[in-house]
Amino acid sequence: MLPLFTQLGVVAFGRIKPTYEQVTRSVIAGAVAAIFGLTAYVALLVALGIYIADFHGALWAALAVAMLNALLAIVVIVGVKIANRQAQRRVEAQQRAARSRLPDPVTLQLLASVPALLKGRSLITTAAIAAMVFAVAKSQGAGRYDD
Structure with missing residues (x-):
């Protein structure tokens, strides 16, 4: 009887270790990609600042880069708020539908x-x-x- 339970355990839980390893690799790869992405972003901002500084001076270059970052931050915040509002409406619609099915x-x-x-x-x-x-x-x- 014990071999049967062992086989059932392998069938039922055999994918736990590979899944754990895949998640671990994905998290590590995501962290490394985030570091490289942030490094590229900072390099882009520095290059943009140097380029603008050649035409308008360091102060205007810093202000332009700061304004660009602020604008991008506002776009991201508005996008997240819209997505959250849509998700909330979807949940409320599901709750109304569930209530309508009640006796x-x-x-x-x-x-x-x-x-x-x-x-x-x-x-x-x-x-x-x-x-x-x-x-x-x-x-x-x-x-x-x-x-």
Whole structure:
């Protein structure tokens, strides 16, 4: 019996170590890429500053680079706010859809009383509860195929 459990464990959990190693490699590669990206960005800003300084002086070059960075920061912040707002609206729409699928309050009250009714454990009570659950399920569209 132990070899069976061992095989089931390999089948069920065999991908944990490779997945962990892939995630680790991805995180390390992402960190290295971020360092190179930041280095390239700083070099680009320095080059832009030197280029503008040749025409307008160091002060205007520094101001132009700072304004460019501020503008990019504002664009990123606005983009993130828009994405967050869209995600929030999507979640609210899913919650409204889930609430619309709930049964009416009378049905919810009947379903809430089911555990109390089951304490009697008589056959007639169980049959009555089964009939009530069946009726509620059918009223909610259970068993229908909308093809």
